[in-house]
Amino acid sequence: QVQLKESGGGSVQAGGSGRLSCVGFEYSISEYCLAWFRQPPGKEREVIAAINNGGTYYPDSLKGRFTISRENAENTLYLQMNSLKPEDTAMYYCAAIRLNCFGPRFRARDYNVWGQGTQVTVSS
Numbered sequence: 806q807v808q809l810k811e812s813g814g815g816s817v818q819a820g821g822s823g824r825l826s827c828v829g830f831e832y833s834i835s836e837y838c839l840a841w842f843r844q845p846p847g848k849e850r851e852v853i854a855a856i857n858n859g860g861t862y863y864p865d866s867l868k869g870r871f872t873i874s875r876e877n878a879e880n881t882l883y884l885q886m887n888s889l890k891p892e893d894t895a896m897y898y899c900a901a902i903r904l905n906c907f908g909p910r911f912r913a914r915d916y917n918v919w920g921q922g923t924q925v926t927v928s929s
Contacts, residue, residue, distance in 0.1 A: 806832065807830065807832040808831050809899050809900075809920035810827065810828050811897065811923040812825070813923060814925045817889055818927070819928065820889065821889050824884065825925070826882070827841075827883070827884075827920055829880045829881070829901070833877065834882060835877040837901040838904050838915075838916075839855070839856050839857065839901050840856070841855075841871075841873055842897070842898045842900055843895035843897045843925075850913050853873070854873035855909055862909035871885065872884070872885040873885075889927045890927060891929045892927075893925065893927050895924075898919055898920055898922045900918065900920075
């Protein structure tokens with residue numbers, strides 16, 4: 806299985822932007838369906854965006870401020886975050902599953918490989 810490692814988290818002021826990276830090791834991420842999730846303190850893990858052979862997908866609640874992309878040549882998944890709010894404070898995870906998948910895959914149980922997470926803290 807691919808191994809995933811996130812980076813790019815940190816502290817940012819509300820209204821700011823940031824980009825998270827998720828590098829794949831051992832296998833090419835081009836063979837995987839991928840997603841970004843986050844888990845705020847005391848809350849359940851929630852999907853931010855997914856990307857696979859069918860395209861990119863976002864839950865209605867988060868459309869517009871986050872953009873998922875992948876660069877297969879760099880074996881890296883990205884999450885561009887704009888107009889950040891304090892409620893975006895969370896641990897952010899990338900996730901993968903080796904399937905030829907299409908369509909939105911928004912459940913955590915749809916993925917079987919996870920990174921260790923990177924913390925994003927947004928202050929007001």
